[in-house]
Amino acid sequence: MRHNPLKAAFRQQQPIINGWLAIPSGYSAEIAGHQGYDSVTVDMQHGMIDFASALSMLQAISATPATPLARVNSNEPAQIMRLLDAGAWGIICPMISTARQAQQFVAACRYPPLGNRSFGPARALLYGGKDYPQHANEEILTLAMIETREGLNNLDAILDTHGLDGIFIGPNDLSLALTGSASAESQHPDMLAAIERVLDRCRVHNKLAGIFCTSGQAAARRLAEGFHFVTPANDVMQLGNAAREAIAAARGEQPPVRGASGY
Ligand code: 3PY
Ligand code: MG
Numbered sequence: 001m002r003h004n005p006l007k008a009a010f011r012q013q014q015p016i017i018n019g020w021l022a023i024p025s026g027y028s029a030e031i032a033g034h035q036g037y038d039s040v041t042v043d044m045q046h047g048m049i050d051f052a053s054a055l056s057m058l059q060a061i062s063a064t065p066a067t068p069l070a071r072v073n074s075n076e077p078a079q080i081m082r083l084l085d086a087g088a089w090g091i092i093c094p095m096i097s098t099a100r101q102a103q104q105f106v107a108a109c110r111y112p113p114l115g116n117r118s119f120g121p122a123r124a125l126l127y128g129g130k131d132y133p134q135h136a137n138e139e140i141l142t143l144a145m146i147e148t149r150e151g152l153n154n155l156d157a158i159l160d161t162h163g164l165d166g167i168f169i170g171p172n173d174l175s176l177a178l179t180g181s182a183s184a185e186s187q188h189p190d191m192l193a194a195i196e197r198v199l200d201r202c203r204v205h206n207k208l209a210g211i212f213c214t215s216g217q218a219a220a221r222r223l224a225e226g227f228h229f230v231t232p233a234n235d236v237m238q239l240g241n242a243a244r245e246a247i248a249a250a251r252g253e254q255p256p257v258r259g260a261s262g263y
Pocket of ligand 2: 172173
């Protein structure tokens with residue numbers, strides 16, 4: 001089976017730079033995959049993406065050096081299993097708040113006896129090779145999103161979940177829960193403490209620590225703090241930023257500043 005280079009990168013403590021796609025297009029997914037990202041995530045939760053688009057995006061990413069991932073719209077086994085069958089090499093699951101939810105998520109990503117993933121690997125066989133069913137349990141990356149106060153309180157129990165590879169912080173939702181406003185780079189003391197805590201607990205449990213960021217500079221700061229997996233903004237932010245900068249340059253002006261959430 002095609003190995004998952006993200007697992008090797010984490011073992012070797014190499015940073016993983018992950019692209020994030022909200023635009024439902026195989027073409028823009030292919031463009032993103034050729035820009036140097038280690039992985040590219042199809043965002044089914046907040047992206048404007050249905051399953052047919054996700055399939056063509058995963059196919060497009062597979063034709064690039066980047067590893068294809070998907071963020072599902074909820075902890076829903078049927079969607080998780082279908083995206084794995086479509087060739088996602090890892091799943092990012094939002095709003096994991098309890099160990100029970102983490103176990104349900106990981107079980108959907110693992111064939112029996114480790115989990116309850118139903119058999120029908122479809123496109124994953126084409127991308128991964130005939131022996132995909134024998135090795136998928138070790139190669140598929142599972143990241144649980146911590147973005148609620150409850151998730152933060154249950155962090156150790158969530159990290160104890162067998163087969164969970166790591167945590168991905170959703171800083172907009174987490175800051176909304178902790179401080180009352182969504183801000184991906186929030187400097188609120190409660191957010192700073194929460195982020196430090198996630199980093200510390202991931203270190204102790206030897207699990208990957210990831211976080212969504214709103215720029216390359218912010219992603220570099222997160223890597224320096226100790227994160228292994230960073231997303232330097234999504235395609236929508238990058239498109240908007242590039243357009244604003246080009247328009248401002250054409251007008252001889254400074255580009256307008258965007259909102260704290262990154263949008
Ligand atoms: C968040 O910041 O809450 C996210 O889910 C990132 O997409
Ligand atoms: Mg979120």
